Amino acid sequence: MRALYEQFESQAADAFEELVSRPSFGVLLARSAENVAALSRIGSDVADLMLRNLRVAGRADVTRLARQLHRTEDKLERLLQEVEGLRDELARERSVNGSQPSEADAAAKLTRGAS
Amino acid sequence: MSTIETLARLPRATLEFANVILTTPDAQIGPSPREVVWTHRNTTLYRYRSSDRKHAVPVLLVFALINRPEIFDLRQDNSFVQFLVAEGFDVFLVDWGVPDDEDSEMGLAEYVCDELHWAVRETLRAAGEEELTLLGWCIGGTLCAMYCALHPVGEVRNAVLLTTPIDPSESLYARWVGHDDFDVDLIAERWPAVPGVGIDFANKLMKPVSNYLTTYRRLFQSILDGADPRVSYQAMAKWVADNPPFPARAYREWITWMYKENRLVAGRLCLRDERIDLSRIEQNLLVVTARADHIAPPGGTVGLLDLVSSADVTYWDRPSGHIGLMAGSQAKHEIWPDLAEWLRERSGP
Numbered sequence: 001m002r003a004l005y006e007q008f009e010s011q012a013a014d015a016f017e018e019l020v021s022r023p024s025f026g027v028l029l030a031r032s033a034e035n036v037a038a039l040s041r042i043g044s045d046v047a048d049l050m051l052r053n054l055r056v057a058g059r060a061d062v063t064r065l066a067r068q069l070h071r072t073e074d075k076l077e078r079l080l081q082e083v084e085g086l087r088d089e090l091a092r093e094r095s096v097n098g099s100q101p102s103e104a105d106a107a108a109k110l111t112r113g114a115s
Numbered sequence: 116m117s118t119i120e121t122l123a124r125l126p127r128a129t130l131e132f133a134n135v136i137l138t139t140p141d142a143q144i145g146p147s148p149r150e151v152v153w154t155h156r157n158t159t160l161y162r163y164r165s166s167d168r169k170h171a172v173p174v175l176l177v178f179a180l181i182n183r184p185e186i187f188d189l190r191q192d193n194s195f196v197q198f199l200v201a202e203g204f205d206v207f208l209v210d211w212g213v214p215d216d217e218d219s220e221m222g223l224a225e226y227v228c229d230e231l232h233w234a235v236r237e238t239l240r241a242a243g244e245e246e247l248t249l250l251g252w253c254i255g256g257t258l259c260a261m262y263c264a265l266h267p268v269g270e271v272r273n274a275v276l277l278t279t280p281i282d283p284s285e286s287l288y289a290r291w292v293g294h295d296d297f298d299v300d301l302i303a304e305r306w307p308a309v310p311g312v313g314i315d316f317a318n319k320l321m322k323p324v325s326n327y328l329t330t331y332r333r334l335f336q337s338i339l340d341g342a343d344p345r346v347s348y349q350a351m352a353k354w355v356a357d358n359p360p361f362p363a364r365a366y367r368e369w370i371t372w373m374y375k376e377n378r379l380v381a382g383r384l385c386l387r388d389e390r391i392d393l394s395r396i397e398q399n400l401l402v403v404t405a406r407a408d409h410i411a412p413p414g415g416t417v418g419l420l421d422l423v424s425s426a427d428v429t430y431w432d433r434p435s436g437h438i439g440l441m442a443g444s445q446a447k448h449e450i451w452p453d454l455a456e457w458l459r460e461r462s463g464p
Contacts, residue, residue: 026296034302059216
């Protein structure tokens with residue numbers, strides 16, 4: 001009985017894999033994805049409009065704020081990398097000149113997460 | 116087992132089956148201790164320290180954008196991370212995080228030229244080394260290949276690409292999204308972060324009976340037969356169900372450049388005005404494909420072997436699936452030791 005069922009399941013698996021590999025299935029999938037995307041967007045826009053009319057921050061407002069935070073974080077990251085580069089350069093120069101490593105050199109070896 | 120015995124076991128097996136399914140979200144994955152080395156936006160770089168570090172060159176693990184990287188550290192006693200750490204490697208992992216609407220402008224250039232580049236930089240700083248090994252899996256492998264092509268000399272000594280799409284023109288995905296009827300711009304405009312659940316649905320639809328029926332039937336069968344598949348099933352099922360959204364720009368670029376226009380293999384893909392020329396890859400290269408991989412079939416990867424300039428190129432084709440290759444029950448006995456051996460030979464000071 002089990003062997004018979006497994007044989008049926010295996011044949012069904014092959015048949016469905018054949019079905020989904022057809023170009024027409026790709027078109028069907030594309031249309032379905034577009035429809036779901038459109039419905040989701042309409043629902044999201046309506047919900048956002050309702051919240052805005054209630055003077056409550058909606059998704060769009062949160063997204064806008066988060067983008068501003070991201071831009072600040074990007075600038076901070078680039079700044080930190082510049083500082084680290086300068087620290088490394090200073091440490092290299094000092095080691096070439098034979099001077100003792102300073103606290104700044106030790107700090108340069110620390111990882112960002114640790115510092 | 117007799118029919119009567121089977122019938123007698125049926126109620127308990129049914130209850131146990133339901134319990135395994137319902138408690139899957141409570142399963143623990145990613146058990147290894149780790150520390151945060153660096154964060155930027157959603158990206159986090161983790162370090163798994165080895166108490167017995169034997170190899171100078173650290174390993175940086177890079178996974179795809181559409182699933183979580185915990186697959187590298189799935190569960191106790193079945194963790195690639197733990198295996199590498201035990202072998203004496205200093206292991207780092209890039210976690211792309213969970214993007215949301217505000218990340219809609221994250222494109223492939225941001226991932227390769229910023230996030231990955233900075234993760235490489237921070238890995239080397241933390242490890243105190245000049246070179247590392249990049250180990251990419253799935254889309255993570257493609258991002259690593261792009262990175263290696265952009266930086267052929269310098270930080271990356273070894274590149275390991277696992278089930279990596281390079282020329283996906285013959286894949287099932289290409290048949291679904293590569294044609295003109297699939298309007299990727301419309302999807303990307305309407306979803307600032309394309310829901311991961313939709314991408315997961317498409318992945319499962321490639322083998323609908325296997326994913327929606329056979330998996331559960333086998334689970335039930337093994338419980339009925341007296342086995343205890345709870346731990347292994349739940350860890351994998353929880354990981355499979357955790358699908359972060361795909362930032363709209365990255366999604367649009369991935370579908371258009373890889374599946375509609377097949378730019379990478381043709382050398383026409385540019386990130387920030389710099390062309391990705393795969394022939395510039397000079398690192399020691401290991402490419403691994405899986406024979407039963409329906410997401411990134413071997414035929415879509417092997418073309419890379421003829422394109423790269425690396426003097427040291429190794430290729431393995433293994434009899435498993437896209438994820439089973441590294442996370443299947445046999446992985447720790449088969450591919451992990453081989454990978455460690457390959458890395459060991461190329462990770463000296």
